[in-house]
Amino acid sequence: MSTNETVFKEKSSLKASDLKHRRTINYNIGKYNAVVPVGKSQFEDVHFARETAKNIKWNAIENLDTNLENFEKNILKRGAKVIWAETVEQACEAVLKICKEKSCSTVVKSKSMVTEEIHLNEFLEKNQIESIETDLGEYIQQLDGEPPYHIVTPAMHKSKEDVAKVFNEHLHTSLDLTPTQLTLVARDIMRDKYTKAQVGITGANFIIADTGSIAITENEGNARLSAAWPKTHIVITGIEKIIPSLTDLALFWPLLASYGTGQQLTVYNSIFSGPRQQDELDGPEEMYVILLDNGRTSIMQDPVSRESLYCIRCGACLNACPVYKNIGGHSYGTTYSGPIGSVITPNLKGLPEWNHLSNASSLCGNCTEVCAVKINLHELLLHNRREAVKTGAGNMFEKIAWTVWQQGMLHRKLMNLGNRKLKNWMINKVFKGWAGKRADLVFPEKTFNQLCLESHKK
Numbered sequence: 001m002s003t004n005e006t007v008f009k010e011k012s013s014l015k016a017s018d019l020k021h022r023r024t025i026n027y028n029i030g031k032y033n034a035v036v037p038v039g040k041s042q043f044e045d046v047h048f049a050r051e052t053a054k055n056i057k058w059n060a061i062e063n064l065d066t067n068l069e070n071f072e073k074n075i076l077k078r079g080a081k082v083i084w085a086e087t088v089e090q091a092c093e094a095v096l097k098i099c100k101e102k103s104c105s106t107v108v109k110s111k112s113m114v115t116e117e118i119h120l121n122e123f124l125e126k127n128q129i130e131s132i133e134t135d136l137g138e139y140i141q142q143l144d145g146e147p148p149y150h151i152v153t154p155a156m157h158k159s160k161e162d163v164a165k166v167f168n169e170h171l172h173t174s175l176d177l178t179p180t181q182l183t184l185v186a187r188d189i190m191r192d193k194y195t196k197a198q199v200g201i202t203g204a205n206f207i208i209a210d211t212g213s214i215a216i217t218e219n220e221g222n223a224r225l226s227a228a229w230p231k232t233h234i235v236i237t238g239i240e241k242i243i244p245s246l247t248d249l250a251l252f253w254p255l256l257a258s259y260g261t262g263q264q265l266t267v268y269n270s271i272f273s274g275p276r277q278q279d280e281l282d283g284p285e286e287m288y289v290i291l292l293d294n295g296r297t298s299i300m301q302d303p304v305s306r307e308s309l310y311c312i313r314c315g316a317c318l319n320a321c322p323v324y325k326n327i328g329g330h331s332y333g334t335t336y337s338g339p340i341g342s343v344i345t346p347n348l349k350g351l352p353e354w355n356h357l358s359n360a361s362s363l364c365g366n367c368t369e370v371c372a373v374k375i376n377l378h379e380l381l382l383h384n385r386r387e388a389v390k391t392g393a394g395n396m397f398e399k400i401a402w403t404v405w406q407q408g409m410l411h412r413k414l415m416n417l418g419n420r421k422l423k424n425w426m427i428n429k430v431f432k433g434w435a436g437k438r439a440d441l442v443f444p445e446k447t448f449n450q451l452c453l454e455s456h457k458k
Contacts, residue, residue, distance in 0.1 A: 004333055005356035011331040012360070013437075021157060025328060028156050029319045035262030036316075042254060042264045053255055054373045057310035060209075060242050064300065067209040067242045068291065074212025078274025080287040088118040091292050095120065095201070095234060098288055099129055102232050104198040108190075110216075110223035111135035112203030113313060114236050114292055116148060117335045120201070131201075132193045134222035136186055143170045149329040151336070152260050152315035157328055190222065200226035200284070204237035205312070206252060207289075210245045213273040214289065217253055217266045224270050233275065233284035239291050240309040246271075252312065259314040259372035295348035304383050308343045310373045317367035317377055323360055332357060339367035343380045351384070351393040358384035401431065412449060420445050 015021055043049045060067055072082045085091035099107065107124060109115060109131055121142070124131040133142040137154035141147065144166045148154035155163065160179050167173045167182055177185070202223050206215040214235050216223045227233045243252065249271075257263040276283035299305050318324045318338030329337040334345045334354070342357040358381050367377040389399075408414045423443040428435040435441065446454075 002353045002356070004353050007333055008331060008356055008360070011333070012327040015327045015331050016437075021328060022326065024159050024162075025157055026325060028153070029325060032262060032319050036258065037262075039254075039258030039262040039264055042258065046258075049251060049255060050372060050374045053251055053312075054310060054375075056243060056248055056251070057312075057373055060244055061240065061300070061306060061309050063244075064239065064242065067244060068239060070209040071207055071212050071242060072291075074210070075274055075289060076212070078212060078277070080212075080274040080289055083288060083290045084293075085290050086293045088294055091118050091236060091290050091294070092120060092123045094288075094290055095236070096123070096127055096129075098232065098234060099124070099127075099199055102198050104129060104232075106193065106197045107131045107199045107201055108134050108193050108197040108226045108230065109201040110203065110218070110226040111138050111154070112201070112236060113148070113151060113335060114203050114238050115201065117238075117294065118236070118292070120236070132190070132197070134190050134193070134220075134226055135218075136183060136220060136222075139186055139190075140166055143167070147330070147335070149337075150315060150318060151313050151338070151340075157330075190225075194225050194229045197230045199232045199234060200228075200230035201234045201236065202227050204235055204241055205256065206243050206249065207237055207241045207291075208243055208246050208249070208271075211273060213246065213271050215249055215253075216270045216272070217256060217268070218270075219261070219263075219267045221268050224268055227270070227272060228283050231285045233272070233287045235272070235287070235289045236292060237289070238296060239293055240296055240311075255372050256312050256314050259316040259370070299344065299347045302347070302387075305343075305347050305380060307375055308340065308347070308377075308380055310375050311340050311344075312372055313340075314372045316370045316372055320366040320370040322362055322364065322366070327360075332360075339377045339381070340375075343377055343384065346384050346388075351388050351391060355384065355388040355393050358388070416447050416450055 040046045076082060083094045085094055105128075107129060109121070111133070115121070121131045121133070133139045135154070138148065140155045140158065140163055141149070150156040158166070163179070163182060164173075164175050164177055167177065167185060168175050171185060173182070173185055202216060204214045205217050207213070208215060214237070216227070218224070243249075253269055254265055257266045272287070275285055275287040296309065299309055315338075317340050318329070321339050324338040332338075332341055332345075334341060334349070334357070336345055339361065342360060345357055346354040361378070361381050363378050363381065365378045368375065368379070371377060420443050424440065427443070428440040
């Protein structure tokens with residue numbers, strides 16, 4: 001058993017037993033479930049919209065090389081600079097080089113899972129550069145020294161009392177402040193940071209090939225300020241965020257809003273096509289786009305796993321997953337949690353160390369049912385399990401157990417062998433996965449097969 005798997009099981013066990021945690025996350029997911037149908041109602045045929053979006057992403061990924069080259073060509077015309085980063089190290093070093101050239105001491109950063117993936121904040125801190133999260137949820141998590149809990153709502157696991165406590169401990173505010181008052185405190189801090197930061201860093205919800213543009217959707221306006229206020233704007237995005245045309249946003253923006261937050265459209269939707277032009281009054285003087293691979297082309301090589309690159313990071317699969325709702329986002333021990341994280345993490349980081357995430361699923365298929373772009377997530381989880389067995393990354397004890405089970409299923413006489421006490425001991429004492437947290441399984445005196453044969457003899 002790998003270290004990651006051991007930690008995962010320990011954290012999962014603790015969180016699943018934490019009733020306060022479960023009440024908080026289920027309350028917040030319940031609020032999400034109440035509004036999503038309202039967002040979906042804008043579509044005359046939501047299933048057709050999802051299928052269309054999937055086909056667009058299929059086209060984008062199947063022609064990834066051409067689409068990325070078109071994006072680069074078009075955004076270069078507008079004065080932006082494009083940096084290709086194959087690894088985490090290359091992406092971080094590219095950011096550091098830009099910051100040093102600009103004599104940067106403070107960075108403002110909008111919500112971005114890719115920057116979490118490369119652990120950018122920690123890297124910049126080691127190089128004496130202050131990096132401030134400007135998304136409220138991310139800022140709460142940064143103050144508390146925690147990574148995001150959820151792809152869309154980073155502090156989903158915290159109640160308003162928890163947030164008040166975090167602000168009290170780190171900003172010395174009163175414990176009885178309301179959510180509105182806490183937001184105003186954060187706003188005052190952010191506004192000061194915006195004016196002092198030399199560099200602003202954002203992610204991208206979509207990168208658009210035919211116009212060479214970056215599309216960002218948000219509800220707080222912090223990404224817009226992070227991109228426009230500092231003199232230098234750095235975009236860090238995974239290469240899979242590409243879509244072929246600007247017109248595709250007419251579908252993807254409302255689809256992302258509906259499945260991500262239950263809105264018909266998020267509050268701020270911005271398109272950036274380079275730095276400030278000669279006839280423009282606002283915007284950064286320079287714009288850099290870092291296109292990150294970090295294992296994505298490896299996923300491309302598998303014709304089955306390739307489908308996972310269609311993901312638009314709406315977070316719907318996390319909210320629907322019974323496993324996620326019990327163990328929470330931090331138990332996964334990786335940037336991307338929930339069903340989509342369990343699919344892509346083993347492929348990004350390696351099956352031997354991360355295959356356990358693909359097994360952390362009930363295979364109920366609810367993730368596939370709610371996916372905004374109809375990714376067959378439960379089938380991809382099974383695909384990862386098969387690949388782990390084929391490549392020898394599976395657990396040896398598990399292999400033995402399944403071999404015994406297979407033989408039992410193929411030979412009726414073997415299933416009928418052994419008395420009740422022996423079977424009870426085998427299941428409850430040898431295989432401890434079930435009985436560890438549940439009541440013992442108790443076998444009947446005779447199998448159904450034996451009872452059936454006896455009844456026919458009569």
